[in-house]
Amino acid sequence: MKSPIESAGLLLTFSLALLWTLSSPAxxxxxxxxxxxxxxxxxxxxxxxxxxxxxxxxxxxxxxxxxxxxxxxxxxxxxxxxxxxxxxxxxxxxxxxxxxxxxxxxxxxxxxxxxxxxxxxxxxxxxxxxxxxxxxxxxxxxxxxxxxxxxxxxxxxxxxxxxxxxxxxxxxxxxxxxxxxxxxxxxxxxxxxxxxxxxxxxxxxxxxxxxxxxxxxxxxxxxxxxxxxxxxxxxxxxxxxxxxGKVTLPTEIALPGPSTNGLRVLVITGGHDHETAFYGLFDGYKEFGWVPVSDSTLAFKQDIRSKYDVLVFYDFTRDIDDKAKKNLRDFVESGKGVVVLHHGILSFQKWPWWYEEVVGGLYRLESKGGIPNSTVKFGEEHWITSAGKHPITEGLTPFHVTDETYKGLLISSNNVPLLLTDNATSDRTVAWIGPCTTSKVVFIQLGHDHSPFQHPSYRALVHNSILWTAGKLK
Ligand SMILES: [Zn+2]
Structure with a gap:
């Protein structure tokens, strides 16, 4: 969470699916x-x-x-x-x-x-x-x-x-x-x-x-x-x-387009700076359709239950109005998928339902009631291991990655840990299944910059998390 910036009006409408996210030809x-x-x-x-x-x-x-x-x-x-x-x-x-x-x-x-x-x-x-x-x-x-x-x-x-x-x-x-x-x-x-x-x-x-x-x-x-x-x-x-010796292919073939029956993923950014390399995390997967990007103010102006299967949060949203809260809550309560990455854990500091019952964690910006605020450290080495057997981490071997660490997060005891780190400047658990009883929710602490974005294990984690929260990974 280096140099957060305010970007209330940010709207990224570009679509992320580049050439090879593509599954079938036009x-x-x-x-x-x-x-x-x-x-x-x-x-x-x-x-x-x-x-x-x-x-x-x-x-x-x-x-x-x-x-x-x-x-x-x-x-x-x-x-x-x-x-x-x-x-x-x-x-x-x-x-x-x-x-x-x-x-x-x-x-x-x-x-x-x-x-x-x-x-x-x-x-x-x-x-x-x-x-x-x-x-x-x-x-x-x-x-x-x-x-x-x-x-x-x-x-x-x-x-x-x-x-x-x-x-x-x-x-x-x-x-x-x-x-x-x-x-x-x-x-x-x-x-x-x-x-x-x-x-x-x-x-x-x-x-x-x-x-x-x-x-x-x-x-x-x-x-x-x-x-x-x-x-x-x-x-x-x-x-x-x-x-x-025969031809069965169509008489006009364009570059492959995005999968029309792929998973509908909406990425939420805004309120925190990040490298554009982040968006490459969604390229190259045939299970995804076009992956649009919005910010929480615009995204939750409407009921999105019929539009998306999974929300990926990589934002720092301070607050949203009651109507937006209702739309997000309806989405979560309808059994959809939620994946929160890295600084997404800072969002909604004044919305306990979100961080206690949905995500199962919060980066504490302030010390309160004798509990100190959370801390952040840039450029730390992690040795990441699985915390137990889970479809998201199936086949994942321990990996070494340099990333920012968070320590002293509020972490719900109802979470199911997915990944552990050996780095003492971080909380021990760096990915978990949230306590949400209606939707499947995953949080992954890793993900500050290109170092994890390009790591095949991190990419597999994000990809598997999206599939699992959508019910596509058993
Ligand atoms: Zn960061």
Whole structure:
């Protein structure tokens, strides 16, 4: 609780669910109608940042489509037929890294046997001219292409050049997109052009080799361009076709959106400063929908029982009016979830129902009746252990974290301790189940800054607490 600030009018309406909190694509095929996931190996460049970043992104796209199970290989040189045998397809995203003759030869055998290969714009960069490779990709780069490498990102129309091909069937005739595609490619015979730019240069093309299939995309210069719907849709459909010979994915696929049937969590902040890294605690969990943020003055102006499943308090609210108190109380008494983190234990100093019957604790700002005020210490080392068996701490091993400590809190004897610390500047119990008889309530003392926010054990604790208070963790 360093330098508390007053921020009565604070309203953070932004939503927290970033890219990968996401569970299902904006459009997805009917569950149950999907065939088994295609196993994909993504070949990434060695040490190239751009390659790593785009590989991570492509892996998410593949996985989140629900159609693929993707693994990454960061050392693509020297792969053998046996290494590739357990995959249905390979995505070459080895930006600037040559795969080497051995891997190229193994890929030729792999595709020839009926498997699939997708080459990304980054994969095209390596520009191998080995005979095995040319047999597969059936394209060479002209001098013009090499000169074009630094063409700027621009808006253009991707033209559907082959509406009868499974990859392009049902796709828009002209698709406006922003990218810096690889142009100036010369295609060899046996290649079908699927998509072009306004100058009729091939940007998407496909071919068969032996019993297998090859799909090549010159789109997707960087992760920004890879977020375009035209890229996502053609990449995923091209990958599905290469891997299986069929396409079941939708004709327009956007970046995955938040889960529409996820847990409805409202985060309450305000009245106390904190790092924005705090909000990252809610990213990356498929069980959550969009996670909005409000402060207690605004949040409890209305009855929120039908809007949210769990409230997460990371605020320092001095007081709220009677109407707001009633709305919060109705929420708690309706059997919803409450998670209080760190300085949230300072709130409602004059509302005993809240700190005695709901949370089971309070940071004492003042000494009273001979009981001294609580104390705080920054930058202390904790060795955290479980206090007993509970679904929230199931599988959690002891962990070491640097965080602020609180000592001398009011702590209800009706709490169920969850976690203990060895640090003497802190109360011994640093997380508990509150005494509330109507809702499930969890308090976690840890959580001052990025140190705990980034710790996997702390993240698991917060995540599990939200699930458990919502009745989703047995
Ligand atoms: Zn703090």
């Amino acid at each position: 459009q997805s095929v009917t569950p149950g109608a999907q065939p088994a996931a295609l196993r994909v190996l993504i070949l990434s460049g060695e040490g190239e940042n751009n390659s790593r970043e785009s590989t991570v992104f492509l892996r998410h796209l593949l996985q989140d489509s629900g159609r693929f199970e993707a693994r990454v290989c960061e050392s693509p040189v020297g792969l053998t037929v046996q290494t590739l045998a357990s995959f249905e397809m390979v995505v070459d995203n080895s930006i600037g890294t040559s795969l080497g003759k051995e891997t190229e030869k193994a890929l030729e055998t792999f595709v020839n046997s009926g498997k699939g290969l997708v080459v990304t714009r980054g994969g095209l960069d390596a520009a191998s001219t080995s005979s095995a490779w040319l047999k597969l990709i059936k394209a060479t780069r002209t001098a013009k292409a090499a000169a074009n490498v630094d063409a700027p990102l621009h808006l253009f129309e991707l033209k559907n050049a082959s509406p009868q091909h499974p990859v392009m069937s049902g796709l828009k005739t002209n698709w406006r997109t922003a990218d810096q595609p690889q142009t100036g490619l010369t295609l060899l015979s046996g290649t079908e052009v699927l998509g072009t730019n306004g100058q009729n240069e091939p940007l998407l093309f496909a071919s068969n080799y032996g019993k297998g299939r090859v799909f090549i995309t010159a789109l997707g210069h960087d992760v920004g361009a890879m977020q375009e719907k035209a890229f996502i849709t053609t990449f995923l459909r091209g990958a599905e076709w290469a891997g299986s």
